[in-house]
Amino acid sequence: MAEGMAAVRAGGNRPSEKSGHHPARRPRRGVPPRGPPLPRRPGRKRPSIRAKEPGREMTRRRENEKGIALLVTLLILVLIVALVYEIFRIGARSAQTGAYGRDSIRCALLAEAGTGAARIALRQDARDNSFDTLDEIWSRPAPPIELGDGEIRVVVEDEDRKIDLNRIMLSMGNAPDERRLAIFRRLLDTLAIDRAVADAVVDWLDNDDTPRVGGAESAYYLALPYPYRAKNDLFDTIGELRLVRGVTREAYEKLLPFVTAHSSGKVNLNTAPKEVLMSLSAGTDLDEVGAIDAKTADEIIEYRKDHPFTKTDEINNVSPFLRDLNNRTLLFKELADVRSTFFHVRSEGEVAGTIRTVDAVGARLGNEIQWRFWRLE
Template identity: 80%
Template structure:
């Protein structure tokens, strides 16, 4: 009951924040919109209003995440910001905001060691296990590493610039970090179908530590790959389900508490480097805020970093 009341208070807070942020945004924009209205049609005016609504949504999300940082030392799927978004009516428009932490995913940019000369073998093993779980050829992992590394020597299943320059629309291998997840579509072997399979489980903007409270089953099943635990096997589907079931009523306030789920997981945490891959707090958040006025929709897609109690936008795009 306490959690439900907290959710209701959180939703009420979000609505209040949306209204307050929108009022401030309108105060700044009303004269600009008025000046432009003579030159724009109805669609143009509605588009501007949609963007204002979307900006109000991102502003409210920013404030809500700041408040969450003050109130909680860990992040879970039970917090109001992580619930499915319902449209909120403001005047004759609607705004819908979704917030998703990026620490529930595997960070592709962390597959390389900091110098960019070689892959981090443990993190690469985790990604390869994810590919296995999703039914994707492991050659994709080699191609991703070649896209990231700073040399021109292709791995067994990978590709460097000579391959990409031979395509009908040629381009160079990046040999650098991904700026967006969408860049994956440039990598050899990543078809549209493969991309859609990977999209819920990979990121290019995170702390590199997977949040045990928010990670989906497929990611949890990947995390034991590359560990040096002699016995006990890997985190299989059954064990991942046990973690998910346990955290529903007992959210992890410290990563070491995963040992409460089973002795195997306790050994995995205490006896291997598994502990370096997991945590209970999220730092990077993907915010999508859509404003809808009379069927015209504009969306702001943003990545925010929570530093202390502040949110800094790392990526911002209007769609």
């Protein structure tokens, strides 16, 4: 404001100086110059009235000067009004920005508080039992938490209900685990997505630059309009899938509920959706004893509603086919579990229409939650 006033004063001084008759100033239009008259332009006569009536000329000059003074005053007024308006406008805008910033910080704090609530629920659940189902303190849909004029909305989902794309690669990073690759292929079949996506994912993960049949390495990605290299390493977030050849927006949205980049590597039989359960019977198991089809997956889902699995062998109770599959293969022992280790927490804080979200993945180890991924949106 002090600056504004200084500007007003400075702006006000300049025109008044102009109105003073400083000898060095250039003559302005309409203001007769002092000193000797300017040479006349050839062929142009001055009005004879000026020569004949010097008294009236003086009066006009004074009137002219008065008119200019009035103009200058008006100009100063316009300037002051413009400046006041500008100061008011900037003030109003910064007041708005301040309110937004304050709400934004409060929203972020609320969202963070939501992750704290999720952490407490997950720790409590670990004390309650050693299996994880869709009907527990962390997994039941939680109502919004009202806090003052703010609101927190938290959704917790275990990542172990999904297929871990990073586990497709063997630990040396140079070859896929064929059984896990077959599981992913089966998921692609179920979702009606081109199987070649599985080969492109393997190329994305493996540390060589030799493309598989149907896959893609840097040579392919570098020829794209916006070129980039194949990662040749594990996924940090599942969003990276969008960079992989063949993963269109449509394919990505289909895959999103069923794939993860952070899990124990074992699918939780208590929480896995139908599409994931149907993928589990891939690979050699398929040739030997048949596949978990849609009907068998439905039987598992129906059974676990009343009888949550407390150990994987309880799959034997669901149907003779599943007992046979379990006894003849190591499928459930090696690739399935009844508990979850990784949890995705999405916590929204809202104040007066402003929303901030924490998107996080935590690993529950014993009774503690370690955040492995954390993003404030």
